[in-house]
Amino acid sequence: METVQNEKGQISIHTENIFPIIKKFLYSDHEIFLRELVSNAVDATQKLKQLSSFGEFNGELNDLKVTVSLDEEAKTITISDNGIGMTAEEIKKYINQIAFSGASDFLEKYKDKTDDKGQIIGHFGLGFYSAFMVAKDVEIVTKSYRDGAEAVRWVCDGSTEYELTAAERAERGTDIILHVAEDSEEFLDKSRIRGILDKYARFLPVPVEFDGNVINNTAPIWTKSPSELTDEDYKAFYRELYPMGEEPLFWIHLNVDYPFNLTGILYFPRVKNELRFQREKIQLYSRQVFITDEVKDVVPDFLMMLHGVIDSPDIPLNVSRSFLQADSNVKKINGYITRKVADKLNDLFKEDRKGFEEKFDDIGLFIKYGILSDDKFWERAKNFVLLKGTDNSYSTIDEYREKTQANQTDKSDTLIWLYTTDRKQQDAYIGSATRRGYDVLLMDNVIDAHFINALESKLDKVRLQRVDADTLDKLIDKDINNESVLSTDDQTKVKELYEKTLDNKMLTVSVVSMPADELPVTITQPEFMRRMKDMSALSGEQSFYGNMPVMYNVAVNANHPLIGRLLAETDEAAQQALAKQTYDLALLAQNMLTGADLTAFVQRTVAGL
Numbered sequence: 346m347e348t349v350q351n352e353k354g355q356i357s358i359h360t361e362n363i364f365p366i367i368k369k370f371l372y373s374d375h376e377i378f379l380r381e382l383v384s385n386a387v388d389a390t391q392k393l394k395q396l397s398s399f400g401e402f403n404g405e406l407n408d409l410k411v412t413v414s415l416d417e418e419a420k421t422i423t424i425s426d427n428g429i430g431m432t433a434e435e436i437k438k439y440i441n442q443i444a445f446s447g448a449s450d451f452l453e454k455y456k457d458k459t460d461d462k463g464q465i466i467g468h469f470g471l472g473f474y475s476a477f478m479v480a481k482d483v484e485i486v487t488k489s490y491r492d493g494a495e496a497v498r499w500v501c502d503g504s505t506e507y508e509l510t511a512a513e514r515a516e517r518g519t520d521i522i523l524h525v526a527e528d529s530e531e532f533l534d535k536s537r538i539r540g541i542l543d544k545y546a547r548f549l550p551v552p553v554e555f556d557g558n559v560i561n562n563t564a565p566i567w568t569k570s571p572s573e574l575t576d577e578d579y580k581a582f583y584r585e586l587y588p589m590g591e592e593p594l595f596w597i598h599l600n601v602d603y604p605f606n607l608t609g610i611l612y613f614p615r616v617k618n619e620l621r622f623q624r625e626k627i628q629l630y631s632r633q634v635f636i637t638d639e640v641k642d643v644v645p646d647f648l649m650m651l652h653g654v655i656d657s658p659d660i661p662l663n664v665s666r667s668f669l670q671a672d673s674n675v676k677k678i679n680g681y682i683t684r685k686v687a688d689k690l691n692d693l694f695k696e697d698r699k700g701f702e703e704k705f706d707d708i709g710l711f712i713k714y715g716i717l718s719d720d721k722f723w724e725r726a727k728n729f730v731l732l733k734g735t736d737n738s739y740s741t742i743d744e745y746r747e748k749t750q751a752n753q754t755d756k757s758d759t760l761i762w763l764y765t766t767d768r769k770q771q772d773a774y775i776g777s778a779t780r781r782g783y784d785v786l787l788m789d790n791v792i793d794a795h796f797i798n799a800l801e802s803k804l805d806k807v808r809l810q811r812v813d814a815d816t817l818d819k820l821i822d823k824d825i826n827n828e829s830v831l832s833t834d835d836q837t838k839v840k841e842l843y844e845k846t847l848d849n850k851m852l853t854v855s856v857v858s859m860p861a862d863e864l865p866v867t868i869t870q871p872e873f874m875r876r877m878k879d880m881s882a883l884s885g886e887q888s889f890y891g892n893m894p895v896m897y898n899v900a901v902n903a904n905h906p907l908i909g910r911l912l913a914e915t916d917e918a919a920q921q922a923l924a925k926q927t928y929d930l931a932l933l934a935q936n937m938l939t940g941a942d943l944t945a946f947v948q949r950t951v952a953g954l
């Protein structure tokens with residue numbers, strides 16, 4: 346039997362005192378002391394369980410648990426467990442030596458390597474000594490599980506000296522008693538401690554009791570096998586994570602053990618047409634201990650709008666961000682998650698096309714974002730990303746190619762896909778296009794300006810044009826010349842008349858032979874310039890294109906009967922009035938007639954009735 350020799354000693358033979366550094370360090374993150382101590386307590390109970398399963402511990406396990414308690418009067422926080430406990434020798438070995446050198450190595454390594462908030466990323470590794478971030482004295486009262494072990498007390502006042510004495514403790518296990526320092530009394534508050542526990546200890550595998558309640562779910566569903574779980578389990582867990590959230594669309598259960606360890610559940614939330622989706626909704630755990638919800642770098646950027654949890658002991662948590670990005674495990678994890686997500690989407694598409702279409706308004710944004718940011722994802726997604734038509738039909742890229750091949754291939758053998766960014770505003774143009782049997786895609790999502798560019802660059806011989814980018818004969822130029830009823834001379838006259846009437850350098854007038862049933866005048870905005878302006882508006886940055894004035898083309902339909910009437914008119918004022926009226930009608934069709942111009946138009950029209 347071991348008898349405890351009372352002793353005082355030096356923890357470290359080094360002269361450098363690490364405690365002032367611990368105190369100053371990670372200032373805004375002092376709360377993690379509780380995570381470190383509670384996870385040590387959990388580890389102590391898990392170790393006992395393991396010993397028992399190996400037959401090395403034959404006593405009663407009883408109910409393994411961790412208790413956190415607060416004594417506001419005595420100004421202490423106590424973390425107790427009924428795990429393996431420690432003998433005096435073990436304290437000297439684990440606390441004085443290993444933990445101390447671990448903590449000082451950690452400090453040595455990371456004290457200069459902080460991020461812009463002055464924090465160490467991941468902040469793992471400080472371990473037991475993080476207690477001194479909030480405590481002036483730390484006391485350990487512990488009794489080993491070993492037969493006949495005696496209880497011991499270790500006390501340290503934040504200098505490198507410690508005291509080890511015999512103590513009283515009825516059962517095996519450990520109490521870590523923190524005598525809270527004056528500047529940390531904020532932690533002597535029930536709701537504060539509860540808040541910290543809820544954050545870090547919510548899914549720890551052993552019951553954690555505080556204030557008479559068990560605060561954690563010891564078996565969160567990501568630790569279970571998918572075959573044990575129902576849809577309702579996944580939904581219930583989502584509600585547990587995000588009580589305010591809408592029901593998720595679907596989810597992916599992640600489970601790998603080679604070449605890295607990772608489990609988790611990723612949920613697809615409903616996002617609709619929002620680019621400001623909520624980020625930082627994925628929580629990162631390491632063996633059920635919450636680490637952070639800043640998963641940037643661990644999860645591919647385009648998957649950041651997913652929700653859920655990832656649990657991996659293989660993600661290095663105490664390295665700076667730039668190291669994390671370069672870490673080969675993190676890269677593999679990124680690739681794995683991207684693959685799993687693509688697989689899931691592909692399955693959904695194959696197994697339930699209708700359901701996939703119904704969800705597409707929600708997941709389309711995300712799929713398109715993935716296509717834009719990750720070529721590997723594009724390789725998969727090109728088979729299931731859907732294009733939505735103004736008739737609300739959905740086609741895959743291949744289906745759409747087939748659908749439009751016959752009627753929308755131009756003279757240079759390029760497929761022209763027409764699209765609208767605003768169904769209402771561009772209604773007149775959509776109408777003209779569909780009358781010719783052309784299909785028009787709906788590209789009204791915030792991300793579509795970029796998606797359109799991506800499609801053009803990834804697909805061979807496909808170009809996208811907004812329905813109002815030019816007259817239809819120019820948009821899909823099949824080299825068919827419509828006969829003009831006007832002579833070349835008359836065409837010049839019409840052009841000059843419109844130029845004089847409109848008197849605007851931003852407008853380029855041309856006379857074009859179009860079918861007689863199209864509008865007499867059409868206003869179009871060239872595709873390239875408009876797209877550049879849209880993209881620069883989306884990026885919110887000042888740019889060359891963003892600052893360019895808007896130029897429009899005014900196409901006068903040579904074959905429209907009104908233009909014939911215009912030429913026949915002998916009075917110049919009447920000619921100009923007609924030109925102006927047809928131009929205003931074109932503006933009106935494009936929703937561009939506003940303010941005083943609109944008022945004048947209405948008055949003129951009323952007067953003419």
Ligand SMILES: Nc1ncnc2c1ncn2[C@@H]1O[C@H](COP(=O)(O)OP(=O)(O)OP(=O)(O)O)[C@@H](O)[C@H]1O
Pocket residue numbers: 381385386389426428429430431439440443444445447469470471472473474519
């Ligand atoms: N509640 C406890 N019961 C039994 N042993 C403990 C307890 N707390 C700490 N120890 C012992 O002290 C050692 C040092 O703890 P410390 O938290 O500094 O490091 P760690 O848990 O090994 O690693 P890290 O915290 O960096 O993941 C532990 O490995 C364990 O052996």
